[in-house]
Amino acid sequence: MEKKCLYITxxxxxxxxxxxxxxxxxxxxxxxxxLVDATPVGEKKSIFADVLYEEFATSFEKLTxxxxxxxxxxxxxxxxxxxxxxxxxxxxxxxxxxRTFMAFLKTISKYNATILFTSxxxxxxxxxxxxxxxxxxxxxxxxxxxxxxxKIIKFRGSxxxxxxxxxxxxxxxxxxxxxxxLFHGV
Amino acid sequence: MRLGVPKLxxxxxxxxxxxxxLISTIGELGMEIVLDALKENKEKAVVFVTPRLKKRLxxxxxxxxxxxxxxxxxxxxxxxxxxxxxxxEIPKDxxxxxxxxxxxxxxYPPETVHRFFSELANIALERGFVLMSMVDKRLLDKxxxxxxxxSATHVIDIVEVVEGFKITRGIRIKKSSHGVTxxxxxxxxxxxxxxxxxxx
Numbered sequence: 237m238e239k240k241c242l243y244i245t246x247x248x249x250x251x252x253x254x255x256x257x258x259x260x261x262x263x264x265x266x267x268x269x270x271l272v273d274a275t276p277v278g279e280k281k282s283i284f285a286d287v288l289y290e291e292f293a294t295s296f297e298k299l300t301x302x303x304x305x306x307x308x309x310x311x312x313x314x315x316x317x318x319x320x321x322x323x324x325x326x327x328x329x330x331x332x333x334x335r336t337f338m339a340f341l342k343t344i345s346k347y348n349a350t351i352l353f354t355s356x357x358x359x360x361x362x363x364x365x366x367x368x369x370x371x372x373x374x375x376x377x378x379x380x381x382x383x384x385x386x387k388i389i390k391f392r393g394s395x396x397x398x399x400x401x402x403x404x405x406x407x408x409x410x411x412x413x414x415x416x417x418l419f420h421g422v
Numbered sequence: 423m424r425l426g427v428p429k430l431x432x433x434x435x436x437x438x439x440x441x442x443x444l445i446s447t448i449g450e451l452g453m454e455i456v457l458d459a460l461k462e463n464k465e466k467a468v469v470f471v472t473p474r475l476k477k478r479l480x481x482x483x484x485x486x487x488x489x490x491x492x493x494x495x496x497x498x499x500x501x502x503x504x505x506x507x508x509x510x511e512i513p514k515d516x517x518x519x520x521x522x523x524x525x526x527x528x529x530y531p532p533e534t535v536h537r538f539f540s541e542l543a544n545i546a547l548e549r550g551f552v553l554m555s556m557v558d559k560r561l562l563d564k565x566x567x568x569x570x571x572x573s574a575t576h577v578i579d580i581v582e583v584v585e586g587f588k589i590t591r592g593i594r595i596k597k598s599s600h601g602v603t604x605x606x607x608x609x610x611x612x613x614x615x616x617x618x619x620x621x622x
Contacts, residue, residue, distance in 0.1 A: 378500040379529075402503040415510060416503035417541065419534050 239313035242306060244272040244299075246322035261408045270310070274299075274322075296326050296333075300340045307347040315344065320353040320363060334362050341366060368392040374400065376420050385418050386410075423517060423552045426462030427455055429617035430593070434576060435600030439517065439550040442543040444574035446559045446567065451591065452580045452608075454615040456520055456556060460485045466517040470505065472525050489516070499529045502538050509545045518552045527561040536566065540573045571597060580608060592621050 243264075245253055250273045254264045264271060303315065317323070327333040344351055353363065357372060364370050370389040375382050385400040400420075403412040423437045437443065445452050460467055460479075467488040471479065476492050479485060489512070491497070497504040509519060521542060526535045539555060546553035555574075559567050571577045577597035583590045592605035607618035 381498055381500040383500060402501075413503050413507050416506050417537075419502045419530075419538055 238268070240268045240270070240311060241314040241316065242270050242272065242303070242310075242312045243316040243318070244274050244303075245318050246274050247319060249273060249275050259407065260405065270306075270312075296323050296336045296340065299323065300336075300343055304343050304347075307344070307349065312347070312349050315349050315351045316354075317351065318354045320355040330362070334366075337363060338366060364390065373403075376400075376418065378418075378420050383418055383420065385420075386412055424462055425455060426458040427615050427617060429606070430455065430578075430615070433595050433603050433606070433617070434578070434598055437552055437576065438599075439552060440547040441575040442546055442553040442555070442573065443576040443578065444570060445554070445556045445578045445580065446571070446596070447556060447580040448560060448582050449558055451582060451610070452556065452578070452593070452615075454610055454613055455578070456554065457482065457485070457613070458615060459518065459554060460488060460520065463518045464488055466515060468509070468512055468516055468519045470519070470521040472522070475522065493525055499526070502526075502534075506538070506541050506545060509542060510549065512549075512551075514549065516551055518554060519546065521553065521555040523555055523557045524561065527558070532562055532566045536569055536573070539570060543573050543575075575599065581605070590621070593617055 243253075248256070250264075250271050253271070257264050306312070307315075324333060327336055341351075353367070355363065357374070367390075369391045372387045372389055374385040374387065376385055377383075384403050384405070386403045387400040388396045388398070397414075400418055401412055401414055402416055402418050403410055405411075423439070423441075424431045425434065425437075434443075445455065457479075460469065461482075461484045464485045464487050467485070468491060469476075469479065469488050470491045470493070472493050473495055476490050476495075479488075479490075491505055491508055493499055496508075512519075519542065521539070523535055523539060526538065530538075542553055542555075557567075557570060562570065574597065576595070576599075579594050579596040581592045583592070591608040591610065593608040594605045595601075595603040605621040607621055609616040609618060
């Protein structure tokens, strides 16, 4: 792994993440991965840029500032915010949230890093307008069996495959059947 | 590729790699044609079967070398994408893929089975193997059958006429690059297929 990655988790504690991801072949102890536990549990400590983990989960601005400081110090190519839903809860007013989110994207875009947000389906209407790409992971029930499908909804500046493609989670990560279709609802 | 039934091969003409042959039949009539094609191409065949049909075919010594894709064993009926994926992955030297579509028509609406069939036909063309499928036309209405036939390069039509206690079976080439034919007498005795004289 050559690219440096900053992974901020708001829901799953790092220990759980490491354990779960190792089952799928991901080594989260790799020196190029920095994990930040911003879950509302665990001991109070400064995560980075003198911001306490609790403040992360309650203030979007503080998160933006902290990430920005971290990006100045380290050259990250990927930033993961998992999930976006938790940040959204910090700002009740929708217009204010939209402004803050746009400001966040603008700040981070200076550093030439790709940001991956995770979000529950149907819970990210505003964000979908503002980000460059949207990938949906679906679970479709077909006669009592759950089938997994992946679909690109948006990919700014490029044409893309509009078909839902089946995928499965293996011990080597996600495997997408990129040439196949689900034959669901035909 | 040859099916291994002399008169039928003559009527059908040369079947080029990438072709799709649809056998439109009643029940299992004409299964012997598929078995002959399997025997003729045993080292190069992949067969899509139900567990029951697999058990039956495994007893036939001449086709021991075929590869089976078994519904309910290798994949669930809902996972047709795994079948198309497997067909893309089969070694290039495999020249024939045989699919019995009847079980799927019980599970799925005909439109879904047609999409699956049409996807297989595309893979056959891309990979250069011959796709041979058998469908019970009683499970399809005329329009849907026509859509299936449209996706095939060759259509073999099998009919059965019952008059009193007399049963006459006929076979014709309904679609092929060499043109169509009228009906010929089809005799199926002790596992042997004979295409006889023209009917009518």
